[in-house]
Amino acid sequence: MSTTIHVTSAGWMTTFQDLGRRDAERLGVPTGGAADQHSAAVANILVGNGYGDTLIESIGGELALVPEGNILVAVTGAPVDVTVNGARVEPWSPVVVPRSQELRIRETGGGMRTYLAINGHVHSERFLGSTAPDPRMGFTQKIGVGESLFVDTSFAGFKRDYFDQPLFRLPSPTLDFPANSWTIDIVEGRALEQIPSMRELLSESTYVVTDRSNHVGLRLDGPVAHPESDDEIVSHGVPIGALEVPHADELIVLGRYRTLTAGYPIVGFATRASLALLGQAGPGRHLRFRWVDHEAAVRKETQRRLSLDGLRFAVREAFDALGFSQP
Amino acid sequence: MTATVHIPLTVESFGDSAVMVSVTDDDQRVRRSAIVDLRERLLARRPHGVCDVVAGLESLLIEFDPITTSAIHIEYVVHLLAEMPPAGAVPENAARRHFDIPVVFDDETGPDLAEVADELGIGVPELVERICASRFTISLLAAAMAPMMDGLDVPRAVRRRREPRTNVPQGSIMIAGENAIIQPFPGPTGWRVIGRTPHTIVDIARESPVSFAPGDTVTFTSVSAADARRIDGEFLVAANG
Numbered sequence: 001m002s003t004t005i006h007v008t009s010a011g012w013m014t015t016f017q018d019l020g021r022r023d024a025e026r027l028g029v030p031t032g033g034a035a036d037q038h039s040a041a042v043a044n045i046l047v048g049n050g051y052g053d054t055l056i057e058s059i060g061g062e063l064a065l066v067p068e069g070n071i072l073v074a075v076t077g078a079p080v081d082v083t084v085n086g087a088r089v090e091p092w093s094p095v096v097v098p099r100s101q102e103l104r105i106r107e108t109g110g111g112m113r114t115y116l117a118i119n120g121h122v123h124s125e126r127f128l129g130s131t132a133p134d135p136r137m138g139f140t141q142k143i144g145v146g147e148s149l150f151v152d153t154s155f156a157g158f159k160r161d162y163f164d165q166p167l168f169r170l171p172s173p174t175l176d177f178p179a180n181s182w183t184i185d186i187v188e189g190r191a192l193e194q195i196p197s198m199r200e201l202l203s204e205s206t207y208v209v210t211d212r213s214n215h216v217g218l219r220l221d222g223p224v225a226h227p228e229s230d231d232e233i234v235s236h237g238v239p240i241g242a243l244e245v246p247h248a249d250e251l252i253v254l255g256r257y258r259t260l261t262a263g264y265p266i267v268g269f270a271t272r273a274s275l276a277l278l279g280q281a282g283p284g285r286h287l288r289f290r291w292v293d294h295e296a297a298v299r300k301e302t303q304r305r306l307s308l309d310g311l312r313f314a315v316r317e318a319f320d321a322l323g324f325s326q327p
Numbered sequence: 328m329t330a331t332v333h334i335p336l337t338v339e340s341f342g343d344s345a346v347m348v349s350v351t352d353d354d355q356r357v358r359r360s361a362i363v364d365l366r367e368r369l370l371a372r373r374p375h376g377v378c379d380v381v382a383g384l385e386s387l388l389i390e391f392d393p394i395t396t397s398a399i400h401i402e403y404v405v406h407l408l409a410e411m412p413p414a415g416a417v418p419e420n421a422a423r424r425h426f427d428i429p430v431v432f433d434d435e436t437g438p439d440l441a442e443v444a445d446e447l448g449i450g451v452p453e454l455v456e457r458i459c460a461s462r463f464t465i466s467l468l469a470a471a472m473a474p475m476m477d478g479l480d481v482p483r484a485v486r487r488r489r490e491p492r493t494n495v496p497q498g499s500i501m502i503a504g505e506n507a508i509i510q511p512f513p514g515p516t517g518w519r520v521i522g523r524t525p526h527t528i529v530d531i532a533r534e535s536p537v538s539f540a541p542g543d544t545v546t547f548t549s550v551s552a553a554d555a556r557r558i559d560g561e562f563l564v565a566a567n568g
Contacts, residue, residue: 136470
């Protein structure tokens with residue numbers, strides 16, 4: 001069954017999104033995808049979809065949608081107020097939006113990106129197998145006011161005498177957004193040998209995300225040291241979350257649209273488990289770094305993944321009990 | 328590529344879910360061909376837990392899922408694959424094409440031209456002459472399918488910019504080290520911008536967004552701004568079809 005959803009407000013920037021493209025890096029196309037992969041995956045799990053299915057990402061302002069049929073949605077990511085037909089509902093939980101009622105999502109500050117998953121298959125164009133935007137290549141995937149989304153969903157609606165919403169209590173692994181500085185776990189990079197003083201600088205300083213940041217990387221103001229020698233580094237691949245010291249006095253944390261040619265000394269790497277928070281950091285955000293060893297980094301990532309699996313099982317049980325079908 | 332030569336590889340941890348493979352050989356050509364070969368072997372077999380493989384000029388970044396495998400296992404597999412005889416059907420020297428690319432070299436299209444010439448201790452006309460006399464080979468597709476080339480013939484390696492430029496126009500010709508690259512879309516770069524071609528290099532509306540591939544050769548020819556205007560964004564095709 002196909003449903004049309006009308007976009008009545010699109011915030012600053014709303015796009016189709018997924019977890020990114022695979023095997024495209026050898027064509028020079030970055031993996032891209034949701035900067036906060038954790039929130040994107042949780043949103044999809046909460047509506048019974050696959051982790052990497054197409055969803056909606058919104059940055060800043062207010063997103064509002066009115067479906068022609070009943071839909072089941074979940075909102076995750078940055079702190080938000082969510083309403084359905086004016087009534088408050090919970091983020092990080094499955095939410096029923098009855099036909100012709102408005103879903104409204106307003107960011108309340110603290111994070112950058114909101115994810116909206118819709119039970120079923122969201123129609124969108126693909127480039128190299130993914131719906132993730134690649135604005136640099138002209139694949140913008142923007143969704144504007146007045147446009148419509150098309151979703152194939154088997155969700156049939158939910159109705160009880162006294163409540164419009166089913167009462168879920170699911171173990172959602174939410175992201176925490178501390179009010180002050182955010183702490184990012186990092187492991188050592190090889191350039192620490194040439195710039196040993198960066199070890200202490202990183203652990204003891206506060207860095208501020210500047211507005212020169214973009215989808216390629218976060219550019220941070222804060223103390224850095226440079227290597228003695230200025231040898232040319234041959235271009236090489238760099239993982240997402242690499243902490244680079246360019247020639248200028250700034251620190252770059254590479255994002256999902258990083259390119260091969262960024263050949264600067266790498267002093268550390270954000271751990272996989274801390275990438276979600278980095279993906280939520282906007283201009284003005286204060287970041288602190290904490291050195292951890294590989295075992296600790298992998299342990300945290302393992303816990304995070306177990307929490308996703310746990311949520312998936314809980315959602316399946318709840319949906320079975322309520323008679324919701326999953327795509 | 329001969330299988331009998333044992334090429335020493337180093338594999339180092341690169342964050343909690345990647346390793347960097349480099350070849351320790353004095354000969355740059357050996358390093359580069361060994362990396363191309365190893366990438367083919369990895370992609371052909373795709374070891375369990377490997378998510379993506381990113382080739383640099385002389386290195387290979389292998390990204391993996393740290394829950395299903397670990398750096399130690401990946402290192403082991405890389406050494407095993409490197410020691411195996413070649414798979415055989417590796418398309419070598421398939422159909423090499425040559426591209427002769429018109430470029431406008433002036434202060435507007437090449438804002439780093441004068442500074443690079445100064446650094447190399449030569450004049451701007453000589454720098455342009457040397458760039459146009461260089462015969463480049465496309466070694467890989469870099470950001471946004473940009474052709475990354477070796478073969479820049481200048482007195483010594485060209486340094487990157489101290490601070491990356493945030494928005495370089497499409498078609499810009501950029502150099503660093505002994506390499507050149509063409510900017511397919513407007514965007515940031517830390518490379519030195521020395522000229523611009525009026526051709527469209529990448530067009531995602533086409534079924535094949537680019538007409539070139541690694542192994543193809545490139546030369547640059549200096550043209551006037553008036554000549555460039557006549558080309559007006561025409562899609563780049565090979566000189567030898």
